[in-house]
Amino acid sequence: MGTYEDVFRASTEDPEAFWLKAAEGIDWEVAPRRALDASGAPFYRWFPDGRLNVCFNALDRHVEAGRGEQPALVYDSPVTETQRTYTYAQLRDEVAAFAGALAQLGVGRGDRVVIYMPMVAEAAIAMLACARIGAVHSVVFGGFAPHELAVRIDDAAPKVVVSASCGIEGKRVIAYKPLLDQAIELAVHKPEKSVILQRPQQRAELGPDDLDWADLIADAPPADCVPVAATDPLYILYTSGTTGKPKGVVRDCGGYAVALHWSMGAVYDIGPGETMFTGSDVGWVVGHSYIVYAPLLAGATTVLYEGKPVGTPDAGQFWRVAAEHKVKTMFTAPTAFRAIRKQDPKGELTADYDLSGLRYLFLAGERLDPETYHWASNLLNIPVIDHWWQTETGWPIVANPVGIEAAPVKPGSPTRPLPGWDVHVLNAAGEPVPAGVDGAIVVKLPLPPGSLPTLWNDDDRFIASYLSAFDGYYLTGDSGHLDADGYVFVMGRTDDVINVAGHRLSTGSMEETLAAHPDVAECAVIGVADALKGQVPRGLVVLKAGTHRKPGEVEAELVQLVRDRIGAVASLKDVAIVPALPKTRSGKILRKTMRGIADGHDEPIPSTVDDPAVIEALRPVLRRADHTP
Structure with a gap:
């Protein structure tokens, strides 16, 4: 493919030629002659004159090419002691x-x-x-x-x-x-x-x-x-917003197929007949893209795993899967490796399996902490590659593209923007910031193929959520910086969506649920750092005056309420009853300040606070170290 610099430059200087060339990797009923329709900007459409069927590209064309007997999907379920291979x-x-x-x-x-x-x-x-x-x-x-x-x-x-x-x-x-x-x-x-x-x-x-x-x-x-139009929707995948209603991310057929097929070779170095194991769930974007669609579009073998990384029966299950199914590239969340490390800190279980075929470990879904990176890298002696993307983007924004040219790893960074993603860091005024200075991470429009064209039945929310903050840019909602070498460092969310073990969850939805309890006057949910899951939610609740209940009774009811309404995935197991919540003089709850205190920072009292004594009273509660579920 040439060097990274060559490929990236081609993708930004002439994106239409770049993506039309990539589209040759897909079988079309009507091949596109145009790559991008920008007439309805900011609602861009990729391959507007193309027609195809994504399922045909994922299955039928490989059978017609004479590879019908090659394994396509391996179902591996240690929890039911079942395996089945589908050609x-x-x-x-x-x-x-x-x-x-x-x-x-x-x-x-x-x-x-x-x-x-x-x-x-x-x-x-x-x-x-x-x-x-x-x-x-x-x-x-x-x-x-x-x-x-x-x-x-x-x-x-x-x-x-x-x-x-x-x-x-x-x-x-x-x-x-x-x-x-x-x-x-x-x-x-x-x-x-x-x-x-x-x-x-x-x-x-x-x-x-x-x-x-x-x-x-x-x-x-x-x-x-x-056959359908390339611009027809393939699926809707809901992702948490900062309010209770989830956002229905739309994925088109043509752009998604082209981008995923291209990414398999360029990013993950997987080609026809090779095996990829993605330890995720089909309910999330990682499962859509890299359990189901991308490996099959590439003619590879994909492993669909039912179970946890540990406990079924031990922390060696991922090693077993990699050895038994001759996995070349493994992809999962850092949470999984923190769980494996917790149960097998020396990695002794790897000795039970032949991992000589495992070439790469990709991690995404949350920030990869340097400690986990070094542990996995030293244990496996293969490239451990952090990469960063979102439900909205459908495929990675920033990665180390080993199929093009592997770059030196910098722990804490998912490396550099992939071809097609023109990443910038801006300050509040929309101005570029110098290298090393944090700001809002944004992507210059148009976004490449495979990313969301809009939200389901909600064009206005699409613009308000992603395109209104900075004219001409997609707002990722993450903050961070670029270093002098162009490496991206993602430091955290800028909204109130938290990342629990790779699952993006709305603290706003949890707050709405807590507030529905008859004894709750007001509440706040914040994400606090957690050694295993990256973040976990912590609820802070003020009870209505005159409420007299047994200690722990209301807290237990609130935990169960969130579980019933949102599900166990929310992991809200820590609810503290407090006398008051810190607020600005205009009445805004100081969630960022509380998050900083909970994460152990010496957070100063903001000048806008209404009552500094409320923050001081909360410090011991927020700094409790026993919040890990």
Whole structure:
């Protein structure tokens, strides 16, 4: 590909030529002659005259090229002691069958399908089946509670919901069907049908609007691929906003396929027949991009893993997966490696497995702390590569592109912007800051293919959330700086979305939930540093006057309330009852000040504070070190 500098310069000096060349890696029904339509800026459209089918590119074309017997997807589930390998031909046939079943239910081009499933192969099959017939899938992480699922059902308005009878968390079996039933009851929009995959660990009782997956596909004719416009939506993926309503990130078909296919070789150094293991969940963007779509677009083998990195049965599961399936590139979150290190601090379990084929470890989803980087690097003696991206971007913004040219690693930095991403750091006035000075990390428009073109049914919020702060730039919501070598250092969020073990969660949603408790007068949720999860939420609650309850009683109710409304993924287990919250004279709660104190900084009292004594009274509470769940 040439040197990094050559490739990056080509992508910024003539992006249309660059991405039209990259588009040659995709099979089109109608090949695009134009790369970018900027006529509706800031709503940019990539490959506006192209037509394709993403499922065909992920499956059928590899079968037609004679590689139908190559493994496409490996389902590895230590929690059920199950493994199954799908060849490209087998996976195509399974997807075509389920796509035909959806078509028989009246699902067609542009219709939405919500997928609420555990980490099973059928989750990927359902996603690809939607893509096959031009439907738009919206995967909801299985850890979300009914209220959060209901919000997403109302926004996406699906014709059909696809779910499973149960999921498995460690040694616990979690019944999904009651959660789905409650969500549909809460939702204003009512899906026409629910398709339920019956798992042997716990079968579900089906209602009048429910259909059994196995029965449905038994008589369904296989569906052919439906070509769609490159600008048609492939999926909606909801990400937390700073208010309770999640943002529906839209992903287009053509730009996403081109960008992901290009990234597999350039960033991850994975080609046809090689194996990638991404330890994430299909409910998150990492799972969409690098468990399901990108490896299959590249003709590689992808591992879909059901389980945790530790405890099933030990901290050696990721090493086992890498050895058994001959993984070349592993990708997961730093949280996973902190958990592995906590259980096996010397990395002794690696001695049980042949890891000679493992060439790279990529980490993302949260900041990679230097301690974890050095531990993993010394243990594995391979490149450990931090990289940074977002749900909105669909693929990495900043990385060490080993498929182009590996750069020296600087611990604490995900390295340099990838081709296509014109990254800048600006101050509050919108002016570039010198090297080493923190500011808002932004990307010059237009964003490259694969990034979000807008939010689902909410163009105004798309502009307000991402494009209004600095004219001509996309606001990432992260702060940080560039060094003299062009390396990016991401220091943290600039909003009130926190990152818990790689999962972006809204503190605003948690505050809304806490405030709904009848005894709560006001509250605040802040993200505090945590050695294992990166951040965890801490709730600070002021009770209504005259409330008299047993110590710990209200706190327990609040923890359960958040779990019921948002889900266990929120990890809010620390709620403190306090006499007052620190505020500015205008009434704004000083969350940033509280976060700084909780993280151990000698935070000065802001000049705008209304009552300095409130902060001083809170310092011992905020500095408690026992908040780790």
